[in-house]
Amino acid sequence: MATEKSEKIDPQRALSVGEVAERSGVAVSAIHFYEKKGLIRSWRNNGNQRRYSRDVLRRVAVIKVAQRTGIPLAEIGAALATLPEGRTPNTRDWRKLSAKWKQDLDHRIQQLTLLREHLSECIGCGCLSVSDCPLRNPDDIAREYGPGAVLFEQPDT
Numbered sequence: 001m002a003t004e005k006s007e008k009i010d011p012q013r014a015l016s017v018g019e020v021a022e023r024s025g026v027a028v029s030a031i032h033f034y035e036k037k038g039l040i041r042s043w044r045n046n047g048n049q050r051r052y053s054r055d056v057l058r059r060v061a062v063i064k065v066a067q068r069t070g071i072p073l074a075e076i077g078a079a080l081a082t083l084p085e086g087r088t089p090n091t092r093d094w095r096k097l098s099a100k101w102k103q104d105l106d107h108r109i110q111q112l113t114l115l116r117e118h119l120s121e122c123i124g125c126g127c128l129s130v131s132d133c134p135l136r137n138p139d140d141i142a143r144e145y146g147p148g149a150v151l152f153e154q155p156d157t
């Protein structure tokens with residue numbers, strides 16, 4: 001397999017915050033917020049203007065999708081922090097990130113699937129308000145397994 005070349009950041013191809021906002025579909029204020037949170041980085045050019053390397057577009061895209069699925073910014077930041085600084089992350093870098101994140105994402109997918117599939121059923125939360133509560137959680141026996149939506153959070157009980 002050809003070794004992947006690590007591309008040095010090219011100031012000529014750098015983007016202004018407006019260009020990043022336009023291309024990513026994210027407001028300038030959000031770009032500044034992501035930077036303040038340490039999720040993305042910029043540098044100042046001779047005119048003291050912020051400039052971003054093009055790979056920031058991929059980082060912003062990942063942040064947007066991850067946020068939409070409910071992943072906290074801190075977790076997104078921890079994942080993006082595994083990417084190299086000072087050079088454009090290559091496919092291997094992104095593969096390493098996704099491998100690290102895979103377990104979390106799989107767990108979220110499992111939770112979201114459970115939610116989608118069991119939302120109309122009794123989830124053992126103690127409300128006794130859904131038609132099959134008497135069947136699946138008579139007299140709220142689920143409370144013996146602990147707090148919360150026991151049948152949902154501990155599907156094996």
Ligand code: FES
Binds near residue numbers: 122
């Ligand atoms: S859904 Fe709440 S106890 Fe059944």
